[in-house]
Amino acid sequence: MRKISIQDIAEELKLSKATVSLVLNGRGDEKRIRKETQEKIKNYAKLHNYRPNQFARGLSRGKSEMVGLIIPNISDNFYARIASRIEQKARLSGYTVVYSSSGENPDREKELIQTMLDRQIDGLIIASTQKNQEEIKRLKKMNFPFVLIDRHYPEIETNFVIVDNAGGVVSAVDQLVKQGRTRIGYVSLQSDLEAIHQRTEGYLQAMKKHGLPVESSFVQEVSPESYEVEMNQAIAHLVEAEPKVDGIVFATHYLTAAGLRSLKKRGLSVPADVAVVSYDQMNAFDLIEPPMTCVIQPVDEIGDRAVNILLDTMRKNETTKQLVLKTDFVVRKSCGG
Amino acid sequence: MRKISIQDIAEELKLSKATVSLVLNGRGDEKRIRKETQEKIKNYAKLHNYRPNQFARGLSRGKSEMVGLIIPNISDNFYARIASRIEQKARLSGYTVVYSSSGENPDREKELIQTMLDRQIDGLIIASTQKNQEEIKRLKKMNFPFVLIDRHYPEIETNFVIVDNAGGVVSAVDQLVKQGRTRIGYVSLQSDLEAIHQRTEGYLQAMKKHGLPVESSFVQEVSPESYEVEMNQAIAHLVEAEPKVDGIVFATHYLTAAGLRSLKKRGLSVPADVAVVSYDQMNAFDLIEPPMTCVIQPVDEIGDRAVNILLDTMRKNETTKQLVLKTDFVVRKSCGG
DNA sequence: ACTAATTGCTAAATCGGTTTAGCAATGGAG
DNA sequence: CTCCATTGCTAAACCGATTTAGCAATTAGT
Numbered sequence: 036m037r038k039i040s041i042q043d044i045a046e047e048l049k050l051s052k053a054t055v056s057l058v059l060n061g062r063g064d065e066k067r068i069r070k071e072t073q074e075k076i077k078n079y080a081k082l083h084n085y086r087p088n089q090f091a092r093g094l095s096r097g098k099s100e101m102v103g104l105i106i107p108n109i110s111d112n113f114y115a116r117i118a119s120r121i122e123q124k125a126r127l128s129g130y131t132v133v134y135s136s137s138g139e140n141p142d143r144e145k146e147l148i149q150t151m152l153d154r155q156i157d158g159l160i161i162a163s164t165q166k167n168q169e170e171i172k173r174l175k176k177m178n179f180p181f182v183l184i185d186r187h188y189p190e191i192e193t194n195f196v197i198v199d200n201a202g203g204v205v206s207a208v209d210q211l212v213k214q215g216r217t218r219i220g221y222v223s224l225q226s227d228l229e230a231i232h233q234r235t236e237g238y239l240q241a242m243k244k245h246g247l248p249v250e251s252s253f254v255q256e257v258s259p260e261s262y263e264v265e266m267n268q269a270i271a272h273l274v275e276a277e278p279k280v281d282g283i284v285f286a287t288h289y290l291t292a293a294g295l296r297s298l299k300k301r302g303l304s305v306p307a308d309v310a311v312v313s314y315d316q317m318n319a320f321d322l323i324e325p326p327m328t329c330v331i332q333p334v335d336e337i338g339d340r341a342v343n344i345l346l347d348t349m350r351k352n353e354t355t356k357q358l359v360l361k362t363d364f365v366v367r368k369s370c371g372g
Numbered sequence: 373m374r375k376i377s378i379q380d381i382a383e384e385l386k387l388s389k390a391t392v393s394l395v396l397n398g399r400g401d402e403k404r405i406r407k408e409t410q411e412k413i414k415n416y417a418k419l420h421n422y423r424p425n426q427f428a429r430g431l432s433r434g435k436s437e438m439v440g441l442i443i444p445n446i447s448d449n450f451y452a453r454i455a456s457r458i459e460q461k462a463r464l465s466g467y468t469v470v471y472s473s474s475g476e477n478p479d480r481e482k483e484l485i486q487t488m489l490d491r492q493i494d495g496l497i498i499a500s501t502q503k504n505q506e507e508i509k510r511l512k513k514m515n516f517p518f519v520l521i522d523r524h525y526p527e528i529e530t531n532f533v534i535v536d537n538a539g540g541v542v543s544a545v546d547q548l549v550k551q552g553r554t555r556i557g558y559v560s561l562q563s564d565l566e567a568i569h570q571r572t573e574g575y576l577q578a579m580k581k582h583g584l585p586v587e588s589s590f591v592q593e594v595s596p597e598s599y600e601v602e603m604n605q606a607i608a609h610l611v612e613a614e615p616k617v618d619g620i621v622f623a624t625h626y627l628t629a630a631g632l633r634s635l636k637k638r639g640l641s642v643p644a645d646v647a648v649v650s651y652d653q654m655n656a657f658d659l660i661e662p663p664m665t666c667v668i669q670p671v672d673e674i675g676d677r678a679v680n681i682l683l684d685t686m687r688k689n690e691t692t693k694q695l696v697l698k699t700d701f702v703v704r705k706s707c708g709g
Numbered sequence: 710a711c712t713a714a715t716t717g718c719t720a721a722a723t724c725g726g727t728t729t730a731g732c733a734a735t736g737g738a739g
Numbered sequence: 740c741t742c743c744a745t746t747g748c749t750a751a752a753c754c755g756a757t758t759t760a761g762c763a764a765t766t767a768g769t
Contacts (some may be wrong), residue, residue, distance in 0.1 A: 091755030319656035428725030
């Protein structure tokens, strides 16, 4: 049961490689190969479990039927779910997805893009660190098909599928206001990510819209590296400086987690003392006490749209498509509702 | 800035493809190519950003420098973390990891294995559905390098890295006993997975060891498809039948989650009414009230060991390696401690 | 009966590398 | 001056497919 090549089949059946290849690629009729011959080839191939060597095929066709996916971190549930969806969706169109995590490291991201290009992938989906403009520009200049997801470079014209971050936070603030909260704080991340800035924008917009004051202590930022520790500081500012907040919006799910721990340590009760809404969710956010109110990102839609756009771009050279998806919202007890 | 091939370099520098290839693969000295010539080639290659075509290289070398990873579900945090670790570790040895989710579907798993073999991967790491003996046997017969992780086929002699499931549950029961609980229930999954059976074994062993009775209502099984619903039934049996349980061990993290919801619905308090220990963890298990006591699986070690074994197997044809890793344990409030 | 069209298939180039056997030129030893 | 070693490099086969131009044999058309 050794590996069998097209050559082997051709010799065995006393035909040429060309004929065999044509038939096995379904071009037998088009090339007017006799039905009988076609059957013979197909049967032999099936019987001996013929499998085309993808290297040879790729080399000669210049296509790999693979698309690359680069995300910051596969063990972040948000990206894992996107990855999972993209894989499923891409498979339906016959593509294999190759994915890798950049660990939020631009150099590594660059390296990964290069590795994937070396492997002759046909297209790329990237949730970029957003510190990799040069590489993205290069892809664009190469006219290589790609789609940015979750994060994009506003200054580069590319395909992208992102989420309406500002809108998501607005709905979070709206909900707190609806519950009668007026001194609403916001905890965010020190970050260059557009998405993070937009969330802050959303907070400020929403507060303005409701005519609520934004005290200087209301907006807190912690560093991505040591947010666990800094969160205690941040919470201290929010709940001690006068006026104390009666509601907090956290900019990411893990900030919410850290924030809750911090609130708990101080003996503050949610939502009685402070109502909480989280941007983005975590697996157990409906399990915790109180269950967490969340802005929900349309994970499946991000994946589906990204794949669709990529396939379009790969096939015809479509115009660039830029999508901003609306967030969803789940009200649970943490917001005081 | 077009794509440049070895051919191009050779022509430009009036050398042969062979020389260029040799030099760029670091075999210049060995083949006694003049330093000067080597420099010329390397410089030209760097300057024009030469990148070898991996298809061509793979075709001619018969190696792809890729390893495949097949897991049930990338959006399950347990597997995501393993995948992440494996990717990092494999990269250090110059391998790219291609991964795919089987969705617990044996047919799909088989398909994935085939696809990966077609793509000429050099080795494979599989967390199998355990309903795919034929395929695994086939790999073995082909003498293809692979390692099973998390789940293995006891009747097939293969490399594997699994966890001491029974031992993990024993430590869970031990902890509950230490907290003075004596009527300990166990909620598991209807499943053919060895890992799941072993956990049940562990429960029974531990109860026996402590001389505790296992009432018929103490062991509950729910189906993987509708465990959320059936959990209510299961919990009802555990807490209503006499004698009522005063402690429960859940066989997986998501069973724990569902169980907690169910207990909450009935107004039962953890750990006052029922102490709880979870086999395996979830992201927010330290956030919930009460924080969850967990059996911790050595995720990183699974990944590291699997890669090591795979690399060994790929290089020299080592003897089969079979590893059973010990679990860890985190005590938190849910067990009454 | 002669040309034209159709049928059925193949030869050979190509993709971009790797690798082995060996050639030509130079230097040194005897 | 001849012979052998060494240096520096190359020709050509090979990996396993795809694809195009076109040949030979048969059938159809007039």
